Amino acid sequence: MKVIGLTGGIASGKSTVSQYLREKGAAVLDADAIAHALAEPGGSIYCAYRSHFGDGILQSDGSLDRAAIGKIVFADPAEKEWLDKAAHPLIQAEIERQLAVEKQREVPLIVLDVPLLFEAGWDKMTEENCLVDVSEMVQLKRLMQRDGYDEQAARARMAAQMPLEEKRRRADRLIDNNGDLPATLRQVDRLWKEWTHDGFSQ
Structure with a gap:
């Protein structure tokens, strides 16, 4: 395949x-969906963002405030660069894991x-x-x-x-x-x- x-x-x-x-x-591996899952509380992206930006980017229920993060990175190229460098390896690792699983299936x-x-x-x-x-x-x-x-x-x-x-x-x-x-x-x-x-x- x-x-x-x-x-x-x-x-x-x-x-x-x-x-x-x-x-x-x-078999469709959706990078956006994978990133979204990793950004849920306890996920690898969630932990990285919280450590870097602090609790100010959390909503009242503890989840990430995506709009707040978006405003930060859209206004500051250095923050956008950090975000990409932090998130991309985490997403790639999960894509590679899922890719290995799909290659074992008959798709x-x-x-x-x-x-x-x-x-x-x-x-x-x-x-x-x-x-x-x-x-x-x-x-x-x-x-x-x-x-x-x-x-x-x-x-x-x-x-x-x-x-x-x-x-x-x-x-x-x-x-x-x-x-x-x-x-x-x-x-x-x-x-x-x-x-x-x-x-x-x-």
């Missing part, structure tokens, strides 16, 4: 593609769903890397609609990520998600057949 890296910029539609691959039978495809696939260097864990690609204008429009940002706030979040042009250069495959959903899923179907050597759609 192949291990495919799936990535995309913010509001690119990566989650939609990931869910479709899961429905087709792929047609393993997908690493990672927003920061290239930034974190996790593309080295995969055999091919696929980018869900959109134009900057489509990305901007979808981000504003989805999260309610004004244009300035949306552009700031887009600018905080690796430019899509660089991701396109690094990716082995592109899924064009500028059009409608059926057009996107048809591309995924074609890739599924290539990746799994399955001549029949599921």
